[in-house]
Amino acid sequence: MSIHKPVDPGVFGGALRSVPQNLACEHGLLGAVLVDSKKVLETVEEILHPDHFADPVNAQIYEKALLIYNEGRNVDPLTIIRHFEHPDELVWGKTNPKEYFAKLLTAYVSPRMAFDYAREIRDAAMRRQLMALCQQTSDLCCRPEDERAEDIVEGHEAMLLNIAMGMSESQPNVSLHEAGCTAMSKAREAVERGSALAGMSWGYKSLDRMTNGLVGGNMYVVGARPAMGKTSWALGIALRVAQTGKRTLFWSGEMTAEQVGGRAAAAKCGLNLRSVFSGRRWDVPEEAETGEQPPLEDWQWQAYQRACDDMFHIPLEIDTRAGLTIPQLRSRARRMKRSKKGLDLIVLDYFQLMRSAAKGKDLYEEGTKISNELKILAKELDVPLVVLAQLNRESEKREDKKPTEADLRGTGALEQDADVVCLIHREHYYLKKQASGGGLVKRDRETSEQYSLRCQELTDKLEASKGKGSIILAKNRHGPTGTCRMWFDDQTTWFRDAGEDPRSPAWAVQRSAA
Structure with a gap:
């Protein structure tokens, strides 16, 4: 069952609101940890963090349980109680640790139910975060002189993304066999759709x-x-x-x-x-x-x-x-x-x-x-x-x-x-720059014939490189490196494959058949 505690109405329409929390699930999960920590924690550790608990006492107990578990030791009332011989009064108040652990043991649920309880606890935590974010955004909106509306929206969306990322459950490992079969399946799909590509063209x-x-x-x-x-x-x-x-x-x-x-x-x-x-x-x-x-x-x-x-x-x-x-x-x-x-x-x-x-x-x-x-x-x-x-x-x-x-x-x-x-490399650009920028100044001890020959060589190179470019693949994690020859149209500033017809459309709408 879900337990809600009242909070200040704030800016939410003046109605009395309650903070989402599920203390019954928190107690049941911690009781299961105290009884069978290995089975329970290896199931919930990846999706449940201490800050997901609404009750700070429960958060501290779960945090210490994880610490003991990750040290390779078993968690039970005797191994964990020593961490709370002198409980933090700001968190525990007048609560007696021994009495509280006894209460948790009576709330024990089976390890099979632990994962569902963990998801309920996390769901309530996400709701609390959403409420806090909405209130923060609302407060900012009431102070228009501090931030622009666009900045408030960007900040809200960035925080919403962080919350959303926390909602995604742990991604399971994939076996080598499954990965290989998936790769083969995608290759078959590429053949069926008439493409030899793994992705888009x-x-x-x-x-x-x-x-x-x-x-x-x-x-x-x-x-x-x-x-x-x-x-x-x-x-x-x-x-x-x-x-x-x-x-x-x-x-x-x-x-x-x-x-x-x-x-x-x-x-x-x-x-x-x-x-x-x-x-x-x-x-x-x-x-x-x-x-x-x-x-x-x-x-x-x-x-x-x-x-x-x-x-x-x-x-x-x-x-x-x-x-x-x-x-x-x-x-x-x-x-x-x-x-x-x-x-x-x-x-x-x-x-x-x-x-x-x-x-x-x-x-x-x-x-x-x-x-x-x-x-x-x-x-x-x-x-x-x-x-x-x-x-x-x-x-x-x-x-x-x-x-x-x-x-x-x-x-x-x-x-x-x-x-x-x-x-991207276009040799023509540099040759043109050399020809027009004084790159053909006569050198010392260079005869007129040598100078003339050098001028002609540059002119020939300039003409030969006109309209040409290249895309150099310097790194290709999943394929070969090399150079792709391209055509470049100075007038329209457009690249084409070397094999393309220069009179063909630069791009065209490919509408599907009705």
Whole structure:
């Protein structure tokens, strides 16, 4: 039976309320511990903690029982009573320990019932926590000058998440045989649905072949130096996943939602990115009379409109909050995951613009906290999480500008936590920079013929690298490493697989048959 004690009405409508507790179950469980501690504690230890008990006396007894049990000793009235020869008056008051233990022994229940009693005790504890959280939130709402409503909501959801995590029961171990059979079953399912992938397609076949797709619970890190196109590629992944009906959350810490939408439209309708935002043509010379670029033609506006119309069917949601914290991301992602539409992929642009809920001593420690929390979030929600990161400047100091996994240093434990590390490289960018930035200055003791030959070599390399890029798989926990060749369109800032037709749609809505 449940016993409730009255509490102050507080802000709950003025009615007399009671705190949920189940003292009868607490007494029965502790009596069972005193009679058969081994059977009872090995059953309930993982799901029941001392702070789940409503009565502080019962909490102390359970805590001491766990201490004795974990030392490998048996718990009975004689072994535990010595811990309470001088009971804490603030907790025990005038209660006599010997009389109290005798009372517990009379409330004894069989070990078979102990697990059910433990769940009842924990359920009451969760209800008490929920009541306390609601009262705390209500108090904050009555002081609007202290915190913004948005901050109160975020704090409430973060605490609610902690309570929810405490409600999940212990996850059982899985035998090797069961794990192997599950893996085989998923492989059969992949064959039946016509896919050779363990997870969702990236939207890029070369990546699919090497990584076996985007797998739930995995964290994929995409590293690049500025101007390499990491945002474009991340948006490409998000769009191509979402076009298949998979709900995707795309966070950008440096772009507005309008800019993200403009990039998606530019890729779809083949317009210059500048045209999408200005409404003018940048693929033709400026008008002689006005000295300005001519406005888009009707057919271009129509293509632009069709791209916007197609976006209606794309389940891609954009978050542009600055300095996103992990609790903020977790709160929104969990709401999406719990909804009927669900959540299939998270893309974050980019890591260094995120903030930890609790600041570390330095950037490395803070980065490590963020990385660990992101990995936990991916596993908790069982969705793939793609994280963009800006590489340090070491690659630009080298003659060969190709990035390496070591260039991720400075991002905390991101490199270690990642299941897959992709590095974007476009040699054309560096060659173009070299050609236009005085990289062809004549060297001392260099003849004109040698200088001319070097200029020609650079020109040939520049032409050969035009429109080309590569995705380097520097780390792949469940597959090979290597390089995927890509095409990059400077006008629309869009990546395609090297085998794709450059005239094919950048993305398309794949509607299911009626």
